[in-house]
Amino acid sequence: MALITSSKVYDTLKYTALIFLPAAIAFYGIVAAAWGLPYTEQILTTAAGFNAFLGAILGISSTSYYKAQSK
Numbered sequence: 001m002a003l004i005t006s007s008k009v010y011d012t013l014k015y016t017a018l019i020f021l022p023a024a025i026a027f028y029g030i031v032a033a034a035w036g037l038p039y040t041e042q043i044l045t046t047a048a049g050f051n052a053f054l055g056a057i058l059g060i061s062s063t064s065y066y067k068a069q070s071k
Contacts, residue, residue, distance in 0.1 A: 014058055021051040 025047045032040040 010058070010061065013054065017051055017054045017058055021047065021054070025051065 025044060028047070029040065029044050031037075032043070
């Protein structure tokens with residue numbers, strides 16, 4: 001059973017996980033270091049963890065979808 005059933009939702013989440021979040025995390029890390037913002041390490045770790053979680057969910061959903069299609 002696929003976790004994500006809509007192609008549009010999948011494509012949006014895939015773009016978010018592969019393009020948007022890594023770019024946003026890198027941007028925040030650079031700006032936060034330059035400005036000495038508090039809790040930079042904690043925020044970056046949390047954001048990277050969330051992105052890894054999202055990637056895992058997308059991978060599981062994609063694998064489930066393609067297995068279902070091959071039957």
